[in-house]
Amino acid sequence: MRPVAPGISVPDTKYKKFALLMTEFKADSVRASDTSSNTVVSTMPACEIQYSPHLCQGILPVNELRMNVRRCVSSSTLLQIGDELDSAEVEAIHFLCRDNSSKTNIQDLLEDINDGSLPLPFGLAEVLYVIKRFDLLRKYLHTPKAVVENLLKSCSTISFSYRSLLVGISEQLEESDLESLIFLLKDHMRSGGKLKNKTFLTLATELEKMNLIHPGKLDLLEQSLQNIHRIDLKNKIIKFKQTALPDRYNNVFGVPPSNQRVINVPPIPGEAINFHKDSVPVQETGEFDQQREEERYVVRKETMGFCLIIDCVGNDASLLENTFKSLHFTVMIHRYCIIEQLESILKDVANMEQHINHDIFVCIIISRGNDDSIFCTDSSSPGFSLDRIKYFFTGKSCPRLVGKPKLFFIQNYIAQGDKDLDNMLEADGPTTVCANRPPNIPVEADIFWSHCKVEEIYLQQSPSLPSLYFRFLSQLLNDVEKRKQKHLLDIHTELNRIVRDKKEECIIYQQHTLTKKLFFCPC
Structure with a gap:
């Protein structure tokens, strides 16, 4: 037997296949292929390996795999996990467990999920997976x-798969979508659409109480x-109905009892298993392309990102x-920094x-500067290298x-007397490539760099107005439909076109080492 993770061992004869499942912990992944004499092992970027369910078959029996994954953790670990959950994730866990537990306190609920003696059809690992807290899976489990x-592929009850489906839909709905759903469904609810918590899962719970939705009754939704x-999202429901349609169902709201059967869908070689496909709208008659999911960065609604703004212009x-x-x-915003403060802020x-x-x-x-550096508010400094x-x-x-997209947007007002801008300007307006001096982006994955240069005179002409660059970037990001349909590179291309059409003498160039598509909406 070989250990492949703390508490998990597999026979030597199956170790090579199981190694493919462990690439989640490594920057590089191991690809192993059996030969008659030896095993050939090579390294490759993790983004190039696609999980294939058929590789897992026969590695571990389902019962043994379930026991290995559903190991109990200490109460102190559960407390730490609970502390790292936000309100939306807590709501999602309560919704996932609604058929199996009536506990309202999240710590009590986590204790129930963790208790191996209770006949729950799922464990803590499955719950953390569905709410996409893969970091907690690694850190604590x-x-x-x-x-x-x-x-989940091998053994998932209808109840858990149904609730996972709705949690996935909840994560992908925009606020405007939720408003529209509440308006459409208000006549079906006792509350008339006045929800205690204005979330999709609260709406789903209200519909369940009225017996308007359950795994075998999803036509209204x-x-x-x-x-x-x-x-x-409609296509997600159609796919669920095709693979997991039950005859009857039992939940805490008194819907008639069911046979809690297990879904065992034959795997398709080369396809990944995931309950949350991306939210890029598709044509009504088309099928969802599952490969798109592997091409997207994971983005959650309530914790989408951290934004640092350093405005030395105002x-x-x-x-x-x-x-x-x-x-x-x-x-986080910092205004009117000197260079010494800038370095300290970046480090912190x-x-x-x-x-x-x-x-x-x-x-x-946002700062004054020259082609290579920004000056912040310093008047006598060589500048801070971009x-x-x-x-x-x-x-x-x-x-x-690591593994997360890191985006940099720089607005640089070129000081008068700096000749580099004149040398780079094209007669027909902005460009996305710096002709004379391209930026030295480090050989590091998942970086996006957008840099706008404009002469300082434009700042002097409109000192209190937002820059053209950030004004139209904000407009594009605030457009809900664009966020759903266009990834970052498409949005930036449209930004370039808008700035070009305005005929302003500025340069926008962009380089990136992104490994997936980035949408500013949950997936």
């Missing part, structure tokens, strides 16, 4: 995401999603703060523990951001 995927043009911070707060970002932010709870990091800097900014947030300097 020492379990790779792929192992839990395999367990499906039609409502159709009416608000969320065809992607005309953009308020606009950007409102924009990113509306996207559920935590926003890079060392923040809370990055582990966020899915996106955004750094925005290339240095990115190095504070590399995997080595900020390990809590």
Whole structure:
């Protein structure tokens, strides 16, 4: 027997296949292929490996896999897990467990889930997987995401799959979508649409109380999603109905009892198992492309990201703060910094523990400067090199951001007398590539760099107005439909076109090492 994770061992003959499931812990992944004489092992970026359910078959019996994954943890560990959950995640866990526990306190509920002696059809690992707290899976349960995927594929009750489906829909709904759903369904509810908590899961609970939805009765919700043009979410319900349609069902609201049967869907080679597909709308007649899910960064609604704004000019911070707060970002603002303060701020932010709870990091800097540097508010300084900014947030300097997109938006007002801007300007307006001096983005994955340069005279002409660059970036990010349909690179391309059409003498260039598509909406 070989140990593959704390508390998990597999026979030597199956170790090579099982190694594929452990790549979640490593920056590089191991690809192993059996030959008659030896095993060939090579390293490759983790993003190039796609989890394939058929590789898991025969590695561990389902019962043994379930026992290994559903190991009990200490009460102190449960307390730590509870402390790291936000209000939306707590609500999701209560909803997932509604058929099996009436506990209202999250710590008591986690104790029930953790108690191996109770006949619950799921464990703590499955719950953390569904709410997408993969960091807690690794940190406290020492379990790779792929192992839990395999367990859910092999053994998942209708009740848990149904509630996982609704939690996934909840994460992907915009506030405007929820408003529309409540309006459409208010006549079906006793409350007339006045919900105690204005969330989709509260709405779903109200509909369950009226016996209007359950695993075998989802037509009303499906039609409502159709009416608000969320065809992607409607297709999730259709797929669930095709694979897990029950005859009867039993829940805490007195819906008639059911046979709690187990879903055992034959795996499709090469496809990943995941309850949450991305929310990019698809044509009503088309099928959802499951590969898209593997191409997207995970983004959760309530903890979408952390945004650092350093405004040394004073005309953009308020606009950007409102924009990113509306996207559920935590926003930190510093105004009128000197260079010494800038370096201290970057170091402190890079060392923040809370990055582990966020899915996106955004750094925005507005300052006077030259082609290579920013001056902050210093009047007699060589400036702070722009290339240095990115190095504070590399995997080595900020390990809590490894695997997460790190976005940098720089508005640089080029001081008069600096000739570099004149040399780079094109006759037909802005460009996305700096002709003379391209930025030195580090060889580091998941970085996006957008840099706008404009002559300082434009700032002097409109000192209190937001810059053209950030004004239209904010407009694009505030457009709900664009956020659903366009990823970051598409949005930035549209930003370039808008700035070009305005005929202002500015340069916007962009480079990136993103490994997936980034949408500013939950997936």
